[in-house]
Amino acid sequence: MRRPPSSVPPAAPAARLLESIPGLALMAELFEHVPDAAFFVKDREGRYVAVNQSLVERVGFRERKALLGRHVREVFPAELAERYAAQDAVVVRTGRPVRDRLELHWYPRRQKGWCLTTKLPLRHATGAVVGVIGISRDLRAPGDSSVIPAGLATTLEFLETSFGEPISPSMLAQRAGLSPVRFARLIKRIFRLTPSQLITQTRLAAASRLLEETAQPVAEIAHASGFYDHSAFTRAFRSATGLTPTAYREAKRG
Numbered sequence: 001m002r003r004p005p006s007s008v009p010p011a012a013p014a015a016r017l018l019e020s021i022p023g024l025a026l027m028a029e030l031f032e033h034v035p036d037a038a039f040f041v042k043d044r045e046g047r048y049v050a051v052n053q054s055l056v057e058r059v060g061f062r063e064r065k066a067l068l069g070r071h072v073r074e075v076f077p078a079e080l081a082e083r084y085a086a087q088d089a090v091v092v093r094t095g096r097p098v099r100d101r102l103e104l105h106w107y108p109r110r111q112k113g114w115c116l117t118t119k120l121p122l123r124h125a126t127g128a129v130v131g132v133i134g135i136s137r138d139l140r141a142p143g144d145s146s147v148i149p150a151g152l153a154t155t156l157e158f159l160e161t162s163f164g165e166p167i168s169p170s171m172l173a174q175r176a177g178l179s180p181v182r183f184a185r186l187i188k189r190i191f192r193l194t195p196s197q198l199i200t201q202t203r204l205a206a207a208s209r210l211l212e213e214t215a216q217p218v219a220e221i222a223h224a225s226g227f228y229d230h231s232a233f234t235r236a237f238r239s240a241t242g243l244t245p246t247a248y249r250e251a252k253r254g
Contacts (some may be wrong), residue, residue: 036138058106151176169195
């Protein structure tokens with residue numbers, strides 16, 4: 001159950017926030033050994049609390065202390081910073097994660113490159129969201145701009161917001177300006193899924209949120225999530241979670 005806004009702990013200094021979440025400092029140390037990923041922890045206001053050296057160098061600093069306490073708007077150009085800040089705000093406000101979002105980021109020496117970004121809500125022992133923790137993983141070698149077309153990112157954003165509409169792999173490929181074969185190859189490389197599996201996964205993720213957060217009937221949720229056959233929805237949901245939609249809802253609310 002979400003705590004009321006009045007019970008959310010006030011923003012804590014970086015050291016106190018790291019100490020308040022068990023294992024967080026160890027996780028930050030672990031990501032020092034992953035140079036092809038940018039690791040970060042931010043407080044509720046979007047200020048960096050912990051980062052790995054890879055991120056420090058990507059934004060042009062030498063030492064972590066130069067980046068800690070800064071907001072993304074202070075270190076990234078506006079077209080990137082506003083997108084990152086908006087993502088952070090949604091995660092903090094809703095408690096919902098952002099998973100495997102294809103987006104432009106900075107590679108070493110401030111070279112733009114494609115990354116897969118995941119952001120999770122960072123919770124206090126009380127359950128309140130006190131910040132954001134995440135990684136951005138490099139998808140290609142710097143300078144290889146031909147690997148991932150720009151139209152692919154906007155097409156995936158369309159899928160995230162329009163999953164309830166009739167959508168097919170060929171339609172997504174057309175929106176991305178790619179042949180169905182190349183589109184399928186890229187999706188498989190990035191997400192290790194076929195385009196059809198990606199569409200189904202996106203719809204099931206939306207359905208699970210609605211089951212947890214609303215009292216809508218299961219049939220309505222199935223339709224809103226892009227499943228036009230109730231029994232097909234139930235089969236797909238059970239295959240993915242091991243539970244029927246009704247059992248999943250009961251388990252989450254139990």
